[in-house]
Amino acid sequence: MGILKGRKALITGCNRGLGRRMLELFASEGADIVACSRHRDDDYRSDMESVVGKHGVRIFQIFMDLADAASVKEALGEIGRDHKDVSVLVNNAGIAFNASFFMTPPSKLRELFEVDFFAQVEIMQSVARLMMRQGRGSIINIASAGAVEGGPGYLAYGSAKAALIYATKVLAREAGRYGVRANALAPGLADTAMGHVKPEAEIGKVIERTALGRMADPSEIARCALFLASDASSFVTGQVLLADGGRQAW
Amino acid sequence: MPEAFRHESRKKSMTNKEKYINCFTQALEVPAEGVEKLEYQGVESWDSVGHMSLVAALEDAFGIQMDTDDIVDLSSFEKGIAIMKKYGVEI
Numbered sequence: 001m002g003i004l005k006g007r008k009a010l011i012t013g014c015n016r017g018l019g020r021r022m023l024e025l026f027a028s029e030g031a032d033i034v035a036c037s038r039h040r041d042d043d044y045r046s047d048m049e050s051v052v053g054k055h056g057v058r059i060f061q062i063f064m065d066l067a068d069a070a071s072v073k074e075a076l077g078e079i080g081r082d083h084k085d086v087s088v089l090v091n092n093a094g095i096a097f098n099a100s101f102f103m104t105p106p107s108k109l110r111e112l113f114e115v116d117f118f119a120q121v122e123i124m125q126s127v128a129r130l131m132m133r134q135g136r137g138s139i140i141n142i143a144s145a146g147a148v149e150g151g152p153g154y155l156a157y158g159s160a161k162a163a164l165i166y167a168t169k170v171l172a173r174e175a176g177r178y179g180v181r182a183n184a185l186a187p188g189l190a191d192t193a194m195g196h197v198k199p200e201a202e203i204g205k206v207i208e209r210t211a212l213g214r215m216a217d218p219s220e221i222a223r224c225a226l227f228l229a230s231d232a233s234s235f236v237t238g239q240v241l242l243a244d245g246g247r248q249a250w
Numbered sequence: 251m252p253e254a255f256r257h258e259s260r261k262k263s264m265t266n267k268e269k270y271i272n273c274f275t276q277a278l279e280v281p282a283e284g285v286e287k288l289e290y291q292g293v294e295s296w297d298s299v300g301h302m303s304l305v306a307a308l309e310d311a312f313g314i315q316m317d318t319d320d321i322v323d324l325s326s327f328e329k330g331i332a333i334m335k336k337y338g339v340e341i
Binding site for chain 1 (some may be wrong): 295298299306
């Protein structure tokens with residue numbers, strides 16, 4: 001349909017999982033993509049070329065390792081210099097960690113916050129400024145249903161994602177008058193490598209309390225991101241879109 | 251581009267000092283007189299919103315990209331001169 005035609009979307013964590021699915025969907029809707037990834041091997045390059053060939057869009061590959069402040073700074077410099085016209089940002093890359101409250105070492109807590117919160121905020125600060133100058137933009141932060149409900153075993157991941165939701169709301173309030181929207185997308189359990197980080201027994205429990213009784217296909221989450229990226233959600237900002245299959249519908 | 255981010259500081263004939271002053275007068279909508287004494291929140295227009303307009307004006311005028319730490323440190327006209335120096339811009 002081309003609902004993102006003429007737009008340039010920056011997506012982090014493009015090489016697999018939700019990010020890869022969003023990249024394909026956004027490209028199929030006509031968006032040029034600034035594809036950020038910490039991987040840059042031949043398979044990845046060839047995969048990106050296949051998307052270009054299939055959808056006739058441009059893909060600009062940028063190396064960015066969210067755990068490395070220097071890498072983030074360098075990537076943001078490149079984005080500010082070469083991609084001033086980016087009007088969609090999907091803060092998707094992140095890391096997961098499962099451990100109980102008492103078994104989460106402070107070093108792990110810091111690591112999760114570094115990648116899942118601090119780096120994301122830094123990207124938002126930089127990219128939102130580019131969007132404010134254009135007078136438009138949509139920022140989508142990939143949070144987690146776990147960050148909304150709270151749950152045992154997710155102190156580090158859930159706390160970092162909850163902080164990201166808060167930052168999303170603050171940005172929405174401050175950048176709204178410049179036409180820049182910011183929303184969080186909180187997926188439930190999705191059928192990705194990260195979704196399978198949990199032990200099988202734990203996955204079973206989550207599915208049991210999910211109204212739809214299954215994991216999400218990554219494309220279902222990607223379509224929610226597309227809604228938030230496009231003008232179909234032009235009056236939606238500062239919100240958390242829960243795509244959790246009814247996990248919290250009780 | 252939103253009105254707040256429009257300015258005309260790229261005129262090649264202007265000196266860096268003139269361009270720098272222009273950024274303040276246009277982004278904050280203040281007269282040139284007394285601009286050198288300006289401080290963050292010292293006038294109504296230099297609030298957090300005006301601040302971002304000023305940063306955009308400076309970045310465009312001098313072709314630089316300011317770090318967040320420097321954006322936070324930009325607390326006065328004078329302080330800004332020192333910050334510009336970090337980016338190789340002599341005012």
